Amino acid sequence: MRVAAAAPGGHQRDDGRGHRVERPADLASAIDAAAETLIAVLDSAASRHQVPPTQLRVLMLISGRRETNVNGLAELLDVVPSSASRLCDRLEATGLLRRVADPRDRREVxxxxxxxxxxxxxxxxxxRQRAVQAVLDRMPQRMQHDLLLSLLAFGRAATQTVPEQQTDQAVQTA
Known part of the structure; x- marks a missing residue:
């Protein structure tokens, strides 16, 4: 059985396999740091492109939403429609975006x-996939599996609907 030394403010718990593991006092900070590292890995894979990150984000958003117009894009980006329109102008000028009339309503673009x-x-x-895989390849296989299970659980928890009453109680006890 492995035993982790307790860090100030942290505590130990059983990982379900008979191992004692240290849980950081501020788990959210540890996750945030890991997310920043992941973003850095993903960004390094994107750095070869001449397309700025904001424009790449626009392309990703509209490629998954065939019904998007400038107003819808502005909402997705949380910007005013004129800013979204200027982004689209730049993408259109580089040949990465087209504005087309909606066949159901020719007034819509x-x-x-x-x-x-x-x-x-x-x-x-x-x-990006190759960059992430290169990092994963440096991790023991068991850790890769644990990471996958943890990310799946995190994703499920993040998308669960929390009843309003539970949310109100959590706020009151905080």
Missing amino acids: RLVPTPAALTLLRELAER
């Missing part, structure tokens, strides 16, 4: 990624 944009996003996703 939809934002559509071009084939070049879709190729760019596919290549970016592949590079």
Whole structure:
């Protein structure tokens, strides 16, 4: 049985396999630091592109939402429509975005990624996947499995609907 030394402010718990592990006093800070590291790995894979991160984000958003118009994009980005429109102007000028009339309502203009944009996003996703895999390859397989299970559990918990009454009680006890 492995035993972790207790850190100030932390506590030990059983990991379910008979091992005692240290839980950081501030788990949220540890997760935030890990998320920042992951973002750095993903960003390093994207750094080869000449497309700024904000424009890449726009392309990712509209590629998954075929019904997006400038107002919808502005809402997704939490910006004013004129800012979203200027972003679209720049993407259109570089050949990564087209504005097309909605066939159901010709007054509506939809934002559509071009084939070049879709190729760019596919290549970016592949590079990001390789960058993450390179880090995972440096981890023991058991840790990779534990990470996967933890991330799946985190994802499920993050998307669960919390009844309003429970949320109110949590706020009152905090």
